[in-house]
Ligand SMILES: [Zn+2]
């Protein structure tokens with residue numbers, strides 16, 4: 604089969620790879636759509652410590668089941684599925700208390716084992732979620748990023764009447780915003796420096812929108828009760844933290860480089876009783892995210908800007924790096 608291979612940090616190409624076969628407990632999926640995101644940039648650059656090389660990336664995906672290991676009776680060949688990439692060991696202290704996303708042996712399909720930027724991928728059958736016929740593979744491949752947003756909402760549940768600022772209007776910010784919009788915020792503001800994205804922010808429920816944090820603070824000098832960083836960019840995080848109101852909460856959702864530091868004031872955390880929260884990936888949030896898309900509660904349609912053949916992965920990757928469009932997806936099951 605054709606697959607994208609990250610050979611070593613900074614070196615990726617499309618090449619021939621062996622077709623996967625299902626090991627015990629596994630299903631093989633013919634990939635219908637696979638998204639790429641900021642984590643892939645970090646992984647490819649060697650900035651995500653759990654990733655081994657070489658690896659086939661791709662953790663946001665959906666497709667059709669083409670083979671299942673013997674003894675699996677809950678999914679079948681020809682089922683259309685979206686796949687939770689989470690791989691939790693089940694036996695470490697964190698898994699034992701229901702916090703598998705903090706697993707000491709944490710893994711994810713496409714992050715620590717071969718993923719879906721390929722024609723086929725083998726996955727644990729229990730990670731497969733059947734999708735309704737009405738849901739396209741492209742929509743289903745957005746379940747994974749939405750499931751990260753659903754987890755984030757559990758970490759920082761919206762409070763009725765509070766003011767909310769999301770910094771970063773990429774896919775994660777726009778998905779998280781759509782969930783926050785249903786939580787009774789009095790103000791749901793968006794900061795995104797790529798101003799061509801702001802109308803999409805408005806379309807999915809943000810009002811007002813700004814090109815930078817100082818403008819957002821001009822309108823609301825007292826700050827925002829909940830501020831979400833969805834950029835992972837240290838300078839943006841520093842600015843975002845500066846926009847938290849007294850008694851407010853700050854949620855780190857964007858993935859920063861592991862060695863990056865940001866100066867924040869412990870005095871402010873103390874004197875203004877600011878709560879700092881973090882949200883990491885997916886935890887029991889995949890099925891609810893699938894439901895939110897299936898029911899049309901979350902609209903992913905405006906986010907689906909690129910749909911490219913697998914062979915175009917290097918170009919797609921450069922488009923992602925430039926910040927072109929929003930959700931960039933590849934369609935490995937479709938001939939180039
Ligand atoms: Zn992702």
Ligand SMILES: [Zn+2]
Nearest residue numbers: 692695698706
């Ligand atoms: Zn574990």
